[in-house]
Amino acid sequence: MTTKTELLARANEHYELTREVARELAHGAAPVLPAPIVYELVADLKNSVGYTAKELLTHIATGLVRSLDAYDVTDAAGDPQANAVAAADFINRAADLASQIGQLLDQAQSAIAEQGYKTSDS
Secondary structure, X not given: OOOHHHHHHHHHHHHHHHHHHHHHHHHOOOOOOOHHHHHXXXXXXXXXXXXXXXXXXXXXXXXXXXXXXXXXXXXXXXXXXXXXXXXXXXXXXXXXXXXXHHHHHHHHXXXXXXXXXXXXXX
């Protein structure tokens, strides 16, 4: 059985790889990307930015709120509980948006799943 630490490490590696590809794409001109390549890129983004991000963000929000009972939390800006709950709410809202991203990327993949391409060599 895979531990949570191993899962988080694997998710982080996947996230870093996807970020690297995204940075490379962002710094160059818009490349010509045939559907099979886009399909794989979208799969990586869907898994790292969409569904995985929702799960990770939900756990982060829960962990933040649980920390209020586990630690003597201080907050120079005001009420630690109110601020942690507010932050958790924002994180959970971001998790919901990440889920929507995952759903939209699923739909994008479905739209191009059967596409291929021919090169001048084929």
